Amino acid sequence: MQVSPARYSRSIDWLTVLLYVGLVGAGWICIYASSYSPDVPDNPLTSLSFDKLMAFNWFKQLLWIATAVVLIVILLVVDYKAYDTFAYALYAGMIVLLIVTMFVARPIAGSRSWLEIGPVRLQPAEFAKFTTALAASRFMASINLRYQDWRDQLVLAGITLFPPLLIVASNESGQALVFGALLLAYFREGMSPLILLLMAAAGTILLLALLVPKVWLFSSFTLALIAVLGLSRRVLRHHLPLAVGVWLAVIGMVVGVDFFYNKVLQPHQRQRIEVLINPSADPLGKGWNVTQSKIAIGSGGMLGKGFLQGTQTKFDFVPEQSTDFIFCTVGEEFGWLGSLAVLGLYLTLLWRIIYVAERQKSVFGRTYGYCVASILFFHVTVNVGMTIGLAPVVGIPLPFFSYGGSSLWSFTILLFSLLAIDAYRKQDLVR
Numbered sequence: 001m002q003v004s005p006a007r008y009s010r011s012i013d014w015l016t017v018l019l020y021v022g023l024v025g026a027g028w029i030c031i032y033a034s035s036y037s038p039d040v041p042d043n044p045l046t047s048l049s050f051d052k053l054m055a056f057n058w059f060k061q062l063l064w065i066a067t068a069v070v071l072i073v074i075l076l077v078v079d080y081k082a083y084d085t086f087a088y089a090l091y092a093g094m095i096v097l098l099i100v101t102m103f104v105a106r107p108i109a110g111s112r113s114w115l116e117i118g119p120v121r122l123q124p125a126e127f128a129k130f131t132t133a134l135a136a137s138r139f140m141a142s143i144n145l146r147y148q149d150w151r152d153q154l155v156l157a158g159i160t161l162f163p164p165l166l167i168v169a170s171n172e173s174g175q176a177l178v179f180g181a182l183l184l185a186y187f188r189e190g191m192s193p194l195i196l197l198l199m200a201a202a203g204t205i206l207l208l209a210l211l212v213p214k215v216w217l218f219s220s221f222t223l224a225l226i227a228v229l230g231l232s233r234r235v236l237r238h239h240l241p242l243a244v245g246v247w248l249a250v251i252g253m254v255v256g257v258d259f260f261y262n263k264v265l266q267p268h269q270r271q272r273i274e275v276l277i278n279p280s281a282d283p284l285g286k287g288w289n290v291t292q293s294k295i296a297i298g299s300g301g302m303l304g305k306g307f308l309q310g311t312q313t314k315f316d317f318v319p320e321q322s323t324d325f326i327f328c329t330v331g332e333e334f335g336w337l338g339s340l341a342v343l344g345l346y347l348t349l350l351w352r353i354i355y356v357a358e359r360q361k362s363v364f365g366r367t368y369g370y371c372v373a374s375i376l377f378f379h380v381t382v383n384v385g386m387t388i389g390l391a392p393v394v395g396i397p398l399p400f401f402s403y404g405g406s407s408l409w410s411f412t413i414l415l416f417s418l419l420a421i422d423a424y425r426k427q428d429l430v431r
Contacts, residue, residue, distance in 0.1 A: 011423040012076070013356055019349045020400065020415060024065060024408070026342060027401035029307075030329040032058035034322040034403075036308050057322045057403045064405040068412045075416040080424040083417055084138060084364050091135035091159070097124045098166040105170070113172040125175040126410035128163040133371035133414070135159050136182060140189055141364035156186065174394035181378035185370035189363070205253050289325065292318045293387045297331030297339070304335030322403040324395055327387045346380050346399075353415075356422050365421045372414045 035057045053059040097115075101124050105112040114121045136159050164176035187196060296312035299305070310332035312318055318328050331339050350373055357369025376399050383398040385391030397407040 013352070013419055013422055016349065016352050016356065016415070016419060019345060019352065020412075023342075023345055023349070023400040024068075026345070027326070027398075028058065028061055028065065030326055030333075030401065031061050031322050031403045033308055033310065033333055034313055034326060034329045036313075060405075061403050061408075064408050067405070068408055071409060071412055072416050075413065076420050076423070078420065080421050083134060083368075083421055084141075087131075087134035087138035091131045094124065094128050094131040095162065095166070098128060098163060098170070102166065102170050111171045113167065113170045113175070120405070122409075123172075123175075123406040125163075125167045125170070125172055126406040127413070128167065128175075129178060129375050130410060130413050130417070132160060132163050132179060133182065133185075133368055133375065134417075136186075137364050137368040137371060140186070140367045141362065153191075172395075174396045177382075177394060178375060178378050178396060181374040182371055184374040184377070185367055188370045189367050202253065205250055289319055289393060290386070290389050293325050293328050294389055296328040297388060300332040300335040300338075302336050304331075304333045304338055307333055309333060323397060324383070324393070324402065325387055326398050326402045327384050331387075342401075343380075343384070346376075350377055350380075353418065356418065360422065365418075368421065369418055372418050375414065376411070 101115055102112055105114055106116065108114050113125055114123050136156060139156060139159060160179055160182055164179040167173075167176040183191070183196060183199070187193065292312060296310065296318055299312065300310070305311070310329065312332055313321060313329050318325050321328055327339070327342075330342050334341075353369060353373040353376070357366050357373065360366040360369060379396055379399050382391050382394060383396055383402075386393045397404060399411045400408065
């Protein structure tokens with residue numbers, strides 16, 4: 001049974017489309033503001049040639065937005081079953097592309113993660129989030145999947161972890177962290193909350209190992225073990241090996257932090273952690289980005305300095321302000337209210353995606369919807385957090401806002417493939 005174009009059009013979630021348009025439009029305005037210079041003529045569209053316009057991020061972003069519109073049409077026209085049918089094939093193709101990128105990509109800022117096709121640069125790691133979400137959703141929707149079966153969990157872990165391992169091998173650790181957000185979608189579909197609790201506990205222990213002297217941690221955990229064993233005879237009698245095993249694991253993590261921090265992490269990664277812990281230690285060096293970012297946002301006050309009036313923005317005090325630190329422009333030029341409005345748009349979009357996911361008739365559609373929401377949530381939280389000094393600077397863009405074709409395309413594909421699946425959610429029931 002074919003769905004008529006008019007009926008299909010009515011089935012599209014237009015509120016989500018409107019939120020997308022609002023975020024992309026607001027993002028372009030901020031990209032224009034972040035690249036604005038008083039020395040450029042007032043009307044560059046008529047006074048500059050095409051070649052000169054291509055030197056401006058705001059003009060190139062316009063071209064990316066135009067291509068994104070074409071991409072949206074393609075995503076909505078494609079048969080919705082293709083996303084399920086070709087999920088594994090797309091995932092395998094992306095794995096091959098990530099491996100090829102490791103060897104053929106030219107090093108850029110120490111990372112081999114960009115493929116250059118003529119004047120265009122694309123980052124496969126951005127699109128790997130889409131294919132991984134599809135493959136994981138397809139696997140979780142399989143009729144033989146048992147959420148508590150450790151073999152199924154290992155397969156799901158392999159699907160999730162293989163792409164970020166390849167991305168880390170290309171020296172692009174920031175993008176690799178995003179894949180951890182998929183755990184939130186898996187939790188919705190029945191994954192044991194114990195896994196999330198264990199990961200949260202491990203993260204807390206690692207953070208304490210960086211902040212607290214080791215001897216204090218050793219003493220505290222040892223006293224805790226003695227107290228547990230002393231207060232509970234049942235634990236002493238039946239769970240002594242488990243209690244001692246947990247204690248050894250914790251002590252091992254504390255001891256291993258120094259090795260991981262000094263031998264595994266690269267200098268720029270250690271600097272990001274040091275800046276997060278104490279950003280004022282070197283405000284003119286490794287803490288410059290975060291310090292200037294907080295100055296820009298704080299100087300905006302309640303209402304902001306006004307469009308194109310931001311001094312931190314206008315005079316390029318904040319590096320990478322049109323990409324990773326684009327939220328600085330919002331805070332400085334549009335103030336606290338403007339920042340609140342942007343965050344409100346993201347919050348509304350996340351709520352709408354979850355609403356769309358919950359009304360799906362298939363496990364595949366629902367799981368994929370939650371994967372999209374989890375990825376967007378991680379990007380927004382970490383990007384905004386790092387601009388205000390609450391998260392390490394890991395180099396991930398603000399969805400639909402930051403300059404860049406790979407970023408815009410990847411988030412557009414994530415969102416509109418979900419809308420395509422949602423638009424056909426009733427078709428199988430009609431047959």
